[in-house]
Amino acid sequence: MTALDRAVDRAPDATIEHGDAVALLDRQTGILEQIAAGVALPGVLTGITTTLEDLVPGSSCSVLLLDRETATLRHGAAPSLPVDYSAAIDGMSIGPLAGSCGTAAYTGEVVVVEDIATDERWAAYRHLADRAGVRACWSTPIRGRDGILGTFAVYRPHPHRPTPREEHLVERLSHLASVAIDHHDLLTALTESEERFRRAFEDNAVGMALAGLDGGVTRVNRAMQAMLGRPERELVGTRLDDLVVPRGARPRFGAQGEYEATTTTADGQVLDVAVTVSAIRGISGLPRALSVNVLDITGRRAAERDRRRRVEAELAQHAAEAANRAKTDFVSALGHELRTPLQAITGFTELLGTLDLDAERRSAALGHITSAAHHILAMVDEVLDVARIETGALPLTVVDLPVAALVTSVLDMVGPLALAERVTVQTSPGCPALRLRADERRVRQVLLNLVTNAIRYNRAGGRVEVAWDGAPGAGETVRITVTDTGPGIGAEHLDRLLKPCDTHGRNY
Numbered sequence: 001m002t003a004l005d006r007a008v009d010r011a012p013d014a015t016i017e018h019g020d021a022v023a024l025l026d027r028q029t030g031i032l033e034q035i036a037a038g039v040a041l042p043g044v045l046t047g048i049t050t051t052l053e054d055l056v057p058g059s060s061c062s063v064l065l066l067d068r069e070t071a072t073l074r075h076g077a078a079p080s081l082p083v084d085y086s087a088a089i090d091g092m093s094i095g096p097l098a099g100s101c102g103t104a105a106y107t108g109e110v111v112v113v114e115d116i117a118t119d120e121r122w123a124a125y126r127h128l129a130d131r132a133g134v135r136a137c138w139s140t141p142i143r144g145r146d147g148i149l150g151t152f153a154v155y156r157p158h159p160h161r162p163t164p165r166e167e168h169l170v171e172r173l174s175h176l177a178s179v180a181i182d183h184h185d186l187l188t189a190l191t192e193s194e195e196r197f198r199r200a201f202e203d204n205a206v207g208m209a210l211a212g213l214d215g216g217v218t219r220v221n222r223a224m225q226a227m228l229g230r231p232e233r234e235l236v237g238t239r240l241d242d243l244v245v246p247r248g249a250r251p252r253f254g255a256q257g258e259y260e261a262t263t264t265t266a267d268g269q270v271l272d273v274a275v276t277v278s279a280i281r282g283i284s285g286l287p288r289a290l291s292v293n294v295l296d297i298t299g300r301r302a303a304e305r306d307r308r309r310r311v312e313a314e315l316a317q318h319a320a321e322a323a324n325r326a327k328t329d330f331v332s333a334l335g336h337e338l339r340t341p342l343q344a345i346t347g348f349t350e351l352l353g354t355l356d357l358d359a360e361r362r363s364a365a366l367g368h369i370t371s372a373a374h375h376i377l378a379m380v381d382e383v384l385d386v387a388r389i390e391t392g393a394l395p396l397t398v399v400d401l402p403v404a405a406l407v408t409s410v411l412d413m414v415g416p417l418a419l420a421e422r423v424t425v426q427t428s429p430g431c432p433a434l435r436l437r438a439d440e441r442r443v444r445q446v447l448l449n450l451v452t453n454a455i456r457y458n459r460a461g462g463r464v465e466v467a468w469d470g471a472p473g474a475g476e477t478v479r480i481t482v483t484d485t486g487p488g489i490g491a492e493h494l495d496r497l498l499k500p501c502d503t504h505g506r507n508y
Contacts (some may be wrong), residue, residue, distance in 0.1 A: 006289065020055060020165070024172055027051040031057055031176060033412050041184040045077035047176050049152075053080055058156060062086070063142070064101050065150040066094070073101055076150060085132035091124065099125045100139035101151040108148055112138040115159040129289075136160040140174045142181065149181045163300070207294035210280075211495075213287060215240040227296055229266035244275050244294055263294070270303045318479055327480070340450075341372035347416025368412050375413070396439045403434045403468050403478060411466065414455060422460045425451070430469030434477040447480065454484035 027047070034044050049061035062078035075090040092098060094106040099122050103113040114136055116129045122137075129135070142149045153175040154162065162170070201208055207224035211217050220235045228235070236244065244261040258276045265271065274295045279287035348365040357436040404427075408437045411425055418425045436443075447466075454464045462485040470478040 009182065018425055023055060024051070024169070028172075028176060031180070035180055038187070040388050041180060044184075045177060046079050046181040048180065049077050052154065052169055052173050055169055056154070059166075060155040062101075062153045062155070063150060064089075064105075064153070065181065066105050068147075068342050073105060073151065081134075081155065082132050086127055088128050097121050097123065098341060100137040101153050104139040104141050105148055110138065110140050112161065114161045117159075125307055133157055138162050138170075142174050142178045142286060144178045144182045144185075149178055149185075152177055154406075175420075176367050177271050207296070209240070209243070209292040209294065209303055211213050211240050211290040211292055213290065217243060218289070218334045219488055225292070227265070227271070230285070240290070240292065244273055244292075246275075260297075271296050272298045296498070338444055339378060341375045341413060343417050344372040344413045344415075345369050347420070367416070371409060372413055375448075397441075398437050398439055400435050400437055401443070403436055403480070404432055406440070406444060406447070407466050407468065407480070410444060413448065414451050417452065418455050418464070421455050421458065423455045423458045423462050423464055425455065425466070428465055428467035430467060434468060434470055434478060438471075447470065447482075450482040454482050454486065458484050458486045 024458050031044060031047050031051075034047060045063045049063060052061050053059055054466045060078070060080035063071035063076035065076045066072075067074055068227050072091050072093050073089070075086050078086045089099075089101075092102055094102045094175055096103060096106060097120065098106060100111045100113050103121050108424060111121070115123060115133050116122045116137060122129060132155075134155040136159050137153055138161075139153040142152055145305055152170060154166070174477065201210075201219075205223055207227045208221045209217050209224055210219040217235055217238045217240060220232050225232055225235070244263045246259050246261045247333065248259065261275050263271050263273050268361075274297050276293040276295075278291045278293075280289040281289055282288040346371045352362065352365055382403060406484060407429075409439045411427070414425065446471055451466065453462060458464065466480065466482055468478060468480045
């Protein structure tokens, strides 16, 4: 029920005399017409107070409005009271001893003061009443939808107590005053809300548009016009999806949502924009229009693309540096791998050049030289395999290998190194006839590296033992173990064990 409906519903009842009822009904109709016509609140309240003054001769009436934030009463209407009196009590604080009106607003109860001269509640305001020529005052709280709105006061020049008729008349008129004040507050709130929306729309730095549920643009703000370089008259009537073209799916009209789009300025520049659509709902809760925010993110997107380019360039640089390091590591590893067979060739060549060997020993030395040379050639082939590794097409030649023969060939190759380092190399076969299936060249290289390091980082008079075991049946695992009497590797260096050419800062 609206404020006007409540006023109409409160028609005069049987407790009021017929003449008063007719007069009240006539005045009430006129006042409701004023409210509906939007007459300012002071004019409406003046009409209400003069109604009581006409029905109760000798009375002077006033309406004070409660300011809840400051707990004070402000002037509303007082057509018959002295102007200086109304000005003096304008802004008075409410409280238990604040005259009739201040006390009524504070307690929420009707306050009747028959004689102002003797009532303690008027002690602070008695001098004002004397100058205004009033001796009696009763005040009724005006109640609205959200509590007390103000007070309706009736003054008399002589000590007086209200009659039942006067009480009924004030009850009806104070209710009519509450209707007028509630309506004014609602209208004021609506006007303020519309002004806030208008200011938020017009002064917003972000482009905004209003559109119907069919997507037709009905209004745009200044920021939107500046963004597009087009006046509002050219934009009104445009379809929203033609104005901001979605990059992908967008929410259906009438629903809230966010999406990215593009829009074109008057000079043909294409802008990247972020669009937010919100539904403007009516009193029924159903969408009635759309509010659209359009934020220019062209600069942001350009910055993101620039950041991506920088990141890609940095990644490419890191990859190039990593490739360069890998090349360096590869060259180091290659030198490390070539050193052992070259030492074997050098050693056996020195034997042939410095010692008078018989035919058998001479043939054996030549055989070791040939074996080492073949190993170097195999390593050259491995260098060529690098390209195949990068393409994931490294070939493996898997054959049956006698473990004993493999170990013997490796030990023959490192013989000169062991002799020079004064290290004894021996074998401990667990199964002499054991065979394995593997790529001979790569297994030989691994074993050669292990035995060479075991000799090189051993101690004079030390020992290296190569042992192997396993079952001769197919599918079994063969284990080859290289044990030496060197200092070993500290636990703190184990995580670097497989790093190429890393001696961990010590002669291990």
